[in-house]
Amino acid sequence: MTRYFTKDHEWISVDGDVATVGITDFAQNALGDITFVEVPEAGKAVSKGDTAAVVDSVKAASDVYAPVSGEVIEGNAALEEAPELVNTSPESEGWLWRMSVSDAGELADLMDEAAYAAYIAEL
């Protein structure tokens, strides 16, 4: 399983042609207390860069973009009752959705963990 990162602070873990997407610890820290998460429905087709989820914090509502194109397999149902999982476990239990990856070539545009760490260090 390989994990990639976007400049918009999403992470995507890819296992073959299936991927799990969430927001990074940096992102959840910037957003503050998360009170609601709208995850995409299974079967929804998303293109790279589309708004796929919305994360609502006490401060603001933020779009979460699809890092690559594909079809949503499932949204994280646990977030309906426990949106705070995105704060407490952003890169594990607080995942947002799973999806198929239709064009693995799109992953080439993303950062690996070291590149992302360097990127946020500059912000």
Add this chain to the structure above:
Amino acid sequence: MSDTYNIDAGEEAEIPETLTLPLDAWHRARGGRMVEFAGYWMPVQYEGIMGEHLWTRENAGLFDVSHMGQLVVSSEDEDQQDAVTALEALMPADLSILKVGRQRYSLLLNETGGIIDDLMITRWPGGFFLIVNGATKWDDIGYLREFLPDDITLTHRDEFALLALQGPRAAEALASFGIAPAQPQIVPVDQLSFMQAGPYVWNGVELHISRSGYTGEDGYEIAVPAESAEALAEMLCTHEAVKPIGLGARDSLRMEAGLPLYGHDLNEEIDPISAGLSFAISKRRRAEGGFPGADRILTGLSQGTETVRVGLKLSGRQAAREGAEVYSGEDKVGVLTSGGFAPSLGCPIAMADVPAALGAPGTELFIDVRGKKLSATVAAMPFVPHRYFRKGAAK
């Protein structure tokens, strides 16, 4: 991921750069996340808005509100009758019966009865002390200079910081630091009643303390010379009940308390009656008028207004924010003037201007959030009961 709606920053086109307040370094040292607000750098949060909000409801929160304008209006005559007359021409409070050391909520009104600003006014022995909003203070000063007669003195006390200590343990905390009444007739801080104020002395420093605030909780607002603000904040935070609280929780606390925010729920188009502020029109002024926009305001009082400011409770957990459209069935009937998650209630709340016919508690409305219609119910405000300290009143 991107922020689509941010904490509202003040609109201060006239001020070219963001200014710092006396506690700037103190906030940063304590981990405050600084944002631009009303032309100043201010802390939006320290540990997190939710925790800070709940802490204030259960303990005591220390807020830096030094961005607000502290003004004194006074006249030459000893009993300040000229200042009363001059101020009553601009606001609907009955200042003739306001005793020394008593505070009122009032409004600066324009000729059509719209609200230029909302403010707190306290009678001092030698004048009236006004606390006005930070984002509007420069306009207020210009307005007052223009419309107060030449023999009335307006002083901007910009050498003072302003701290608010709010919450059920605020009195216990403030009373523990040896802050003494500056004059024999002034009561100790924990015996002040809601909307009462006076001069105090702490370590030789002059403080002006009022029992008031913007959270719905018991608490105080403390004017302190800028050079002593950091020492005072530092000392207050040594009490185990006191933590510094940012602007984010200040906003969610005031929303739960049903208190309007100028520039959002109040503006120059909205009159006080539509805004639910009839209590700010004093009895004598209702009978006599003589304040700007009195015709429209008194007509609104006797006949009702077209729109009313209502509170809304949303079902579900998704919040709706300022600017979201409000629907009754298929009809657009208004917009949200404030909105967000209410930490003490565990659900989103909002305020909106809607037609008066839709203002009754229990009325079912919808709020459009990104094309999704969230259901909402008109609710009586405050959403969270006020817990002000009124001396002599049953607790």
